[in-house]
Amino acid sequence: MTAAPPPAPPAEPPPVTRPALRRSRTDKVAGGVAGGLAEYSGIDPLLWRVGFVALTLAGGSGVLVYALLWLLMPSGPRTRADGAPAEPAGPRSPVAAFTVAGLLIIVGLLVLVTRYTDLDLGPRGFLASALLVVGLGLVASSFSSGRSPRGGLIAVGAVLSLAVLFTSAVPEMDDELGGVGDRSYRPETADQVLDRYSLGAGDLELDLSRLDAGDLDEPLDVRVDHGVGDLEVTVPDDFDVRVDVEHGIGDVDLFDQGAAGGLFRGDDGDGDVDLVLTIHSGAGSVEVSRA
Template sequence: MTAAPPPAPPADPPPATRPALRRSRTDKIAGGVAGGLAEYSGIDPLLWRVGFVALTLAGGSGVIVYALLWLLMPGGPRRRADGAPAEPPGPRSPVAAFTVAGLLILVGLLVLVTRYTDLDPGAPGFLASALLVVGLGLVASSFSRGRSPRGGLIAVGGVLSLAVLFSSAVPEFDDETGGIGDQSYRPTTVADVRSAYHVGAGDLDLDLSRLDVDEVDTPLEVRIDHGMGDLDVTVPDDFDVRVDVEHGVGDVDLFDEGSDSGLFRGEDGDGDVDLVLTINSGFGDVEVSRA
């Protein structure tokens, strides 16, 4: 009698299918981007939301990234009141992809123009041009037959509009006084010190530690107007310094003695003011220290 063949080993279960990257229709606060990323990656949506907030506080990029994802990620499937899937939506309009492609091409062209010609549109020019592309995308979406990405385009347009308003409100300075971007100054003589330093957005590092107190006949007055970013001022050990600070948001540290304006005597100071610092800062940390 022939023995029965052994039973076949159980087949391995098929690999789990990862869901498509779509915006969530059930777990959403603004657009469902974080909920969709959570469903796709398995990471808690709260962590995604905290990450977007952190990017926003770190430089504003979180809002732009969120708006672009809102624009590019399709919405999740709709469901009827009884919980059953609704009819699948129609094809997605290609307007969103074309708009993003247009933005990338435009930014690339403007960078080339700025790099290889004497034309410099500046931040307002870049942002206004990008806003124009988004506006054209909105016009095109109104004629598109597929599912329109108007919500994402409106979100991106809103962010760009605020950025244009902010960049236009920041005054433009010449090469002598700075402007937008990180600035660093290290004068070696009293004659090299400017009476005013202006930075609209960016970190400012002003190192006055190389100055000689014997060169100061009358109090050296320096005004600093700083819009957004961190400010770090270093003064010589033997300077008697008067600091007047007007500050908005951020920490202020004056010679490790707190944030109150006043006179701060140096190691060998005679009580006569050698340097007067007048600081107007909007957003960011302010630190004044000695060498």
């Protein structure tokens, strides 16, 4: 009697093919980036969108990252009304890759120039140079024969343009601002008053109301450099104060008399300046008042 042949081994399942990373044409709010990431990773698109919003609120990087992905990710295949795939749209233009490469090269060169020379370009120089590269990419895309990345380039350019406008509105500080977080200073005597108070981001309160004008041999000269946040300065009722404010974005209220600087006499002032207050503020409200 012939033995039965052994059973054939089970066939191996075919390998799972991961879809190409493309922007979605069916699940999209702005460009289809989150929908494309969801199709590629299997993670719900809502979580991707929440992540981009969180990055935007944390430091503004979410908008730039989204714009770069919009620029670099090709769009998904088109489908006809019956659900069948349409004809391929043709090769993608290399303008996007060249533009990103140009951005990296220009930013790297500017970092080297700033690092090893005395030239300090500041954030405006970096942003303006990046905007120039994106503009050249848009010009090149208009002459490209492949599928143009104009949408992504326009999104990146819009973000850079807003950043340039913001940095142009914010006055430049002479020295580096120090620290992040709320700060409060309440000197008791003139000797405890610093020549300069600085804060990068956060609310700053400077209370000088405890000072006595009779203890001053010469006017106090105080400078406040403040980046982002609310600034509140309180001075004694009898101080004659000269205020000079350079402010970017936000409201300025000097002794309930508007935003114009100048000499503000105290209730019992003798006409001699007791305090010269120079304020450089970037964004936020500025208020100078009396105790």
